[in-house]
Amino acid sequence: MLDRTVLDPTVRPGGPALVTGANGYIASWLVKRLLERGLDVHGTVRDPRDPAKTGHLRAIARDCPGTLSLFRADLLDPDGFDRAMEGCGLVFHTASPLIVREVDDPGRDVIEPATRGTRHVLETANRTPSVRRVVLTSSIVAIYGDAVDLEEIEADRFDENHWNTTSHEGHQPYSYSKTLSEQLAWRMADAQARWDLVAVNPGLVLGPGLSRHTNAEGVLIMRDLGNGSHGFGAAQLDFAIVDVRDVAEGHLRAALMPEAAGRYVLVGETLSLIKMADVLRARFGDGFPLPRRTVSKRATVMYAPRIGITHAVAKRNVGYPLKFDNRRARTDLGLRFRPAAESVVEHFQQLLDDGLVRSR
Ligand code: NAP
Numbered sequence: 001m002l003d004r005t006v007l008d009p010t011v012r013p014g015g016p017a018l019v020t021g022a023n024g025y026i027a028s029w030l031v032k033r034l035l036e037r038g039l040d041v042h043g044t045v046r047d048p049r050d051p052a053k054t055g056h057l058r059a060i061a062r063d064c065p066g067t068l069s070l071f072r073a074d075l076l077d078p079d080g081f082d083r084a085m086e087g088c089g090l091v092f093h094t095a096s097p098l099i100v101r102e103v104d105d106p107g108r109d110v111i112e113p114a115t116r117g118t119r120h121v122l123e124t125a126n127r128t129p130s131v132r133r134v135v136l137t138s139s140i141v142a143i144y145g146d147a148v149d150l151e152e153i154e155a156d157r158f159d160e161n162h163w164n165t166t167s168h169e170g171h172q173p174y175s176y177s178k179t180l181s182e183q184l185a186w187r188m189a190d191a192q193a194r195w196d197l198v199a200v201n202p203g204l205v206l207g208p209g210l211s212r213h214t215n216a217e218g219v220l221i222m223r224d225l226g227n228g229s230h231g232f233g234a235a236q237l238d239f240a241i242v243d244v245r246d247v248a249e250g251h252l253r254a255a256l257m258p259e260a261a262g263r264y265v266l267v268g269e270t271l272s273l274i275k276m277a278d279v280l281r282a283r284f285g286d287g288f289p290l291p292r293r294t295v296s297k298r299a300t301v302m303y304a305p306r307i308g309i310t311h312a313v314a315k316r317n318v319g320y321p322l323k324f325d326n327r328r329a330r331t332d333l334g335l336r337f338r339p340a341a342e343s344v345v346e347h348f349q350q351l352l353d354d355g356l357v358r359s360r
Contacts, residue, residue, distance in 0.1 A: 014089035015130050016040035017255070020081070020121055021095025022070065023053040025218075026137065026202070028210040029248035030092060031057055035064035037252075042084045044073035044095065056211040075117025081124040089130055090255050091195075093121045094137040096181065099174060100217050101308045106173030114177035115184055122188040131195045135254045138182040138199045140240055140267060140324060141167070141175035146313065147238065147320035157323035160201070160263040171312055182263075196261070198254040202247045203240035203267035203324065206343040208350045219356070220308065222347050225277060226357035228289030229307055234273040235300040235314070238322035241340040242268045253333040260333060267324040268337030271344070279341045280348055287359030 017034055021027050022043025034041050041061075048054055048070040061068035071084035075095055085091060096114045103109050118136070125131040144150070144158050145166030153162060163183075167175040182199055189197035206218045221239070224230065250266045271279070277290040297318045300307075304314035329335045351357040 014132070015087040016042045016069070017090040017092065018042045018044070018081075018085050018088040019092045019094060020044045020073065020075075020117075022057060023211070024094055025209050025211075025216045026205060026244060026247050026251075027092070027094040028057060028060075029244050030094070030251050031068065032060050032064070032210065033248050033252050035061055035066035035068060038065040040067045040069075042069050042071060042088060044071050044081060044084045046072065046074055048072050053211075060210070075113045075120065078120045078123065081121055082128070085124050085128045085131065087130050088128065089132050091121065091125055091131055091134045092137070092251060092255065093118065093134060093185075094251075095121075096137070096177070097174075098215070098217060101220065103173060106169050106176075110173050111169060111177045111180065114181045118181040118184050119188070122185060125195055126188075126192060129194070133255060134185070134189070134195055134197050135251055136182060136185050136197060136199045137251070138185075138201045138263070139175075139178040140201050140203045140265060141172070142179040142182040142199075143201055143263075143265070143324075144322075145172055145175055146316035147322045148316045150320065150323065155325075157325045158265070159325040160265055160328055166316075171310075198260050199263045200247070200250050200254050201263055201265050202250070203242045203265075205244050205247055206241055206340070206347045207244040207338075208346050209244065212354055218347065219351070222344070222351055223356050224307065225273070225280065225290060226288050226348060226351060230273065230277070230291040231289035232291070233293050233295035233299075234277055234291035235307060236294050236297060236319045237273045237317060238270050238320075239273070239276070240267040240270045240322050240324050241343060242266045243338040243340075243343040246335060246337050250329060250333060250335055253335065257333065262328075264329045264333060265324050265326050266329055266335070266337075267326050268343070269340040270322050270324070271340045276344050279344050283345045284348065284352075284359075288357070289360065 023045045073080035145164045164179040254260045300318045301314040
């Protein structure tokens with residue numbers, strides 16, 4: 001039987017909370033929220049002494065009631081998480097390679113670290129008696145592979161009952177890595193009874209980051225939009241968007257609400273690429289080479305690599321609507337999602353401030 005008192009927000013979880021990949025775009029907001037609540041955080045990073053990766057976390061911790069300790073851990077090291085997890089009641093497993101474009105070797109660079117990392121973190125949880133709940137940062141890409149998959153299901157939108165059955169190493173390997181990792185996590189959770197698993201499945205995460213972070217997929221999409229990669233016209237692509245601060249809040253509620261269970265789709269709103277461009281033009285004016293029209297599917301498929309996707313991904317996503325049901329997160333976790341336009345605008349403003357996007 002699970003000891004649920006440890007998860008009750010009024011009681012405070014037993015011991016510190018572990019956050020893997022603590023320096024990441026999402027995890028940084030999560031660490032901030034945990035520290036603000038007065039929770040002590042054990043964060044794992046690949047190099048705790050790299051100020052470019054950890055300086056912002058240490059600065060945040062200075063102003064918060066909770067304490068932060070950083071530990072070195074790599075997903076590929078089976079024993080790397082033991083010291084960091086010692087005494088923790090909660091484990092947030094966020095670390096995973098987020099490489100969607102230009103992957104040299106998908107098995108080696110994405111799938112292996114994601115799945116082996118999940119196994120290593122959960123095996124560590126199995127031998128750490130204090131752990132009561134694990135919150136896994138999964139993704140909507142563990143729910144669907146390509147937008148065209150919506151035509152294969154009975155519902156008119158994807159929800160927590162659906163699984164990605166169409167990605168593989170040669171097509172959407174990142175999506176495949178998230179699917180395999182989440183499935184492994186559920187199998188490992190079911191094989192024991194001390195800790196329970198809650199998965200959060202965010203869409204494309206946008207909104208201001210807490211560090212100068214240039215690799216997350218959301219940053220690349222916004223940067224390409226602002227720098228003219230779609231200047232000739234926007235592909236007919238939909239993005240299921242969620243704000244990074246809402247994702248952090250979703251993690252927190254998934255961890256601290258005793259009744260949280262299963263999977264939670266974290267998607268605020270779906271916006272098309274052209275709509276994102278319209279939102280940016282309305283706010284920032286005409287100084288950027290933002291698309292003003294959509295281009296045909298045929299043209300997008302032909303030029304797909306120029307916008308960072310393969311021909312097959314273009315074929316299976318362009319022109320197909322993407323819809324998600326976020327009711328579980330709204331009703332069971334009580335989340336209120338920010339309008340996607342707000343996240344788009346604030347994210348773009350940060351790219352401008354950081355000099356990653358420049359007006360003409
Ligand atoms: P991120 O900033 O790139 O964070 C990824 C984290 O994983 C970083 O801390 C990274 O460390 C760490 N990591 C990668 N490979 C590792 C390895 N071999 N060993 C140890 N740590 C490793 O991206 P994010 O957006 O915050 O992603 C966090 C989680 O959210 C991931 O699980 C991702 O799949 C999921 N997610 C993201 C989105 C999105 O749109 N951003 C949407 C849905 C789900 P380094 O900094 O050292 O590389």
